[in-house]
Amino acid sequence: MAALPRRIIKETQRLMQEPVPGISAVPDDTNARYFHVIVTGPEDSPFEGGLFKLELFLPEDYPMSAPKVRFITKIYHPNIDRLGRICLDILKDKWSPALQIRTVLLSIQALLSAPNPDDPLANDVAELWKVNESEAIRNAKEWTRRYAMDN
Amino acid sequence: MSGAECESDMDCSGSDCGDAGYEDYYSTQPWDGEIDNDINFDKQKQDPEYAVYECLRVDEVERLLNENVEFLTTNLQITPSLAKLFLHAHEWDLQDILLKYQDNTSNIMIDSKIILSHSVDPLFNMKFLKGNLCSVCFLTFPTERFSTLNCGHSFCNDCWCAYFETQILQGVSTGIRCMANSCSILAPEDFVLSLLIKPIMRERYQQFVFRDYVKSHPQLRFCPGPNCQIVIRSKELRSKRVICSICKTVFCFRCGMDYHAPTDCDTIKKWLTKCADDSETANYISAHTKDCPKCHICIEKNGGCNHMQCYNCKHDFCWMCLGDWKTHGSEYYECSRYKENPNIAHESVHAQAREALKKYLHYYERWENHSKSLKLEEQTLEEIKLRIQKKVMNASGTWIDWQHLFEAASLLARCRYTLQYTYPYAYYMEAGPRKELFEYQQAQLEAEIENLSWKIERAETTDRGDLENQMDIAEKRRITLLKDFLEV
Ligand SMILES: [Zn+2]
Numbered sequence: 115m116a117a118l119p120r121r122i123i124k125e126t127q128r129l130m131q132e133p134v135p136g137i138s139a140v141p142d143d144t145n146a147r148y149f150h151v152i153v154t155g156p157e158d159s160p161f162e163g164g165l166f167k168l169e170l171f172l173p174e175d176y177p178m179s180a181p182k183v184r185f186i187t188k189i190y191h192p193n194i195d196r197l198g199r200i201c202l203d204i205l206k207d208k209w210s211p212a213l214q215i216r217t218v219l220l221s222i223q224a225l226l227s228a229p230n231p232d233d234p235l236a237n238d239v240a241e242l243w244k245v246n247e248s249e250a251i252r253n254a255k256e257w258t259r260r261y262a263m264d265n
Numbered sequence: 266m267s268g269a270e271c272e273s274d275m276d277c278s279g280s281d282c283g284d285a286g287y288e289d290y291y292s293t294q295p296w297d298g299e300i301d302n303d304i305n306f307d308k309q310k311q312d313p314e315y316a317v318y319e320c321l322r323v324d325e326v327e328r329l330l331n332e333n334v335e336f337l338t339t340n341l342q343i344t345p346s347l348a349k350l351f352l353h354a355h356e357w358d359l360q361d362i363l364l365k366y367q368d369n370t371s372n373i374m375i376d377s378k379i380i381l382s383h384s385v386d387p388l389f390n391m392k393f394l395k396g397n398l399c400s401v402c403f404l405t406f407p408t409e410r411f412s413t414l415n416c417g418h419s420f421c422n423d424c425w426c427a428y429f430e431t432q433i434l435q436g437v438s439t440g441i442r443c444m445a446n447s448c449s450i451l452a453p454e455d456f457v458l459s460l461l462i463k464p465i466m467r468e469r470y471q472q473f474v475f476r477d478y479v480k481s482h483p484q485l486r487f488c489p490g491p492n493c494q495i496v497i498r499s500k501e502l503r504s505k506r507v508i509c510s511i512c513k514t515v516f517c518f519r520c521g522m523d524y525h526a527p528t529d530c531d532t533i534k535k536w537l538t539k540c541a542d543d544s545e546t547a548n549y550i551s552a553h554t555k556d557c558p559k560c561h562i563c564i565e566k567n568g569g570c571n572h573m574q575c576y577n578c579k580h581d582f583c584w585m586c587l588g589d590w591k592t593h594g595s596e597y598y599e600c601s602r603y604k605e606n607p608n609i610a611h612e613s614v615h616a617q618a619r620e621a622l623k624k625y626l627h628y629y630e631r632w633e634n635h636s637k638s639l640k641l642e643e644q645t646l647e648e649i650k651l652r653i654q655k656k657v658m659n660a661s662g663t664w665i666d667w668q669h670l671f672e673a674a675s676l677l678a679r680c681r682y683t684l685q686y687t688y689p690y691a692y693y694m695e696a697g698p699r700k701e702l703f704e705y706q707q708a709q710l711e712a713e714i715e716n717l718s719w720k721i722e723r724a725e726t727t728d729r730g731d732l733e734n735q736m737d738i739a740e741k742r743r744i745t746l747l748k749d750f751l752e753v
Pocket residue numbers: 399400401402403404420421422423424425
């Protein structure tokens with residue numbers, strides 16, 4: 115494998131030394147471009163109390179291309195689909211090479227605090243979130259309890 | 266005849282093109298004139314489908330675009346690169362750009378994403394540039410190895426180059442933005458080219474830029490024909506029919522899809538999406554066989570004509586509605602019209618849904634049927650050609666004697682094509698006197714088309730004068746309908 119760019123080394127060091135509160139991101143032992151991520155469900159959100167596993171991969175042309183991020187833990191959220199793919203503008207057309215892993219993870223944490231059903235990825239979830247928010251929140255809490263708490 | 270064989274300027278209207286297919290009817294018509302030709306004014310009044318356009322090669326388009334760029338560089342004393350940003354952002358409207366530039370130069374620069382409306386965050390450059398640190402690769406370089414965009418954001422040349430390459434590989438060219446987070450400033454052409462090194466990337470970038478320029482130019486449209494390099498130019502902004510002189514693709518100039526008069530671009534898009542979505546529901550219609558309404562023997566449809574005659578009991582009936590053909594073509598022709606339930610608003614939700622589906626299927630069935638008829642009639646033409654060839658070889662008449670049959674078949678295709686596209690139009694029309702008029706004319710057109718089709722299928726026994734008469738009536742009905750309903 116090609117030598118790791120200085121940028122990735124620096125970002126990794128900083129993630130380890132000054133971790134973002136509520137988020138842990140650890141590079142894989144065998145692949146320094148693959149991170150095991152755990153995001154704590156934000157307080158006062160339906161995901162509170164849950165620990166959500168994600169995978170984050172830095173493609174060959176990172177940071178010219180955005181990191182690839184996916185939820186591994188099942189989550190009931192209008193902007194996250196059944197396969198764990200995330201609808202987040204900075205992971206797509208709003209990506210800038212000046213953004214970092216840190217900023218991406220912070221944005222995902224913010225998305226858990228403030229779901230946006232008007233820009234949906236999981237259509238049925240978004241629909242319920244719009245027409246019956248309290249039922250949607252109940253579902254999200256139930257999924258958090260069922261899938262994000264027992265480990 | 267393929268485009269590749271056509272070396273020089275593609276005038277294929279000679280005798281050897283006599284069997285080039287239906288498109289030939291259009292291309293031999295004097296429709297594609299020169300732009301700004303006075304004679305065209307009269308034609309425009311007579312023929313609602315008439316459009317003035319020209320087919321340009323890539324080098325001709327480049328020359329045209331460069332003339333616009335040069336006009337701005339000399340009049341505004343700006344670089345070609347800046348001129349291109351203005352042109353791309355303002356749909357190549359020179360007058361609009363001149364006015365805005367004279368009115369408020371910095372506003373047009375902001376609108377065209379050349380400069381920021383606010384100054385760049387001073388912290389940005391202080392934080393990184395002081396130590397000559399690039400905030401993308403985290404490496405330090407001497408100052409001369411940094412490049413700065415108009416917004417003030419500065420990054421090392423290697424990062425700019427790698428960034429541009431990634432963008433180009435994703436097909437982005439004129440839309441390449443600054444690398445800084447949420448900075449919307451666009452990278453001008455000269456900036457990109459000063460940093461891109463690999464020749465293949467420079468070439469690709471310039472190809473994509475050209476593509477974007479053509480797409481942003483309201484007078485230009487790429488021919489949608491497969492692998493065709495031609496660009497059509499027209500000052501016509503409406504949905505008019507154009508024909509590529511090289512690959513002969515016929516399409517709507519405004520939206521680039523199959524030509525669709527009298528339906529407009531938005532409606533046809535809506536209709537095609539609906540048909541794709543509902544394809545399962547509509548599938549059952551695709552039957553090629555139906556039972557004779559009188560003797561119930563199974564009849565296969567192998568021609569385009571919808572006037573059927575049972576081979577068993579000789580009963581004349583309509584393929585679409587299975588009604589007696591005698592009632593068709595008269596004043597009381599009702600086959601094309603959908604009779605809506607006048608009390609539907611008071612019915613249950615289920616009944617309304619059923620009614621909506623019934624209505625859609627009525628229009629879809631006719632749309633689909635005419636599309637099939639077009640294909641079947643193409644086969645009929647092939648068969649006629651073979652038969653004529655035999656006749657000529659057996660010295661029964663000359664080619665000239667039979668030429669009118671080709672013309673009749675082409676005209677039939679043209680009329681049926683329009684008829685097919687009247688169905689989406691009618692489907693989205695609101696009930697009222699205008700719809701009644703439309704459906705009346707549609708029915709008239711439909712009746713004459715079926716008469717023409719019937720006569721062509723029996724071409725050798727049909728009197729030539731009779732056939733030409735029928736052609737004339739059908740085309741008149743078509744033009745009348747277009748004149749009244751094509752939104753021009
Ligand atoms: Zn750099």
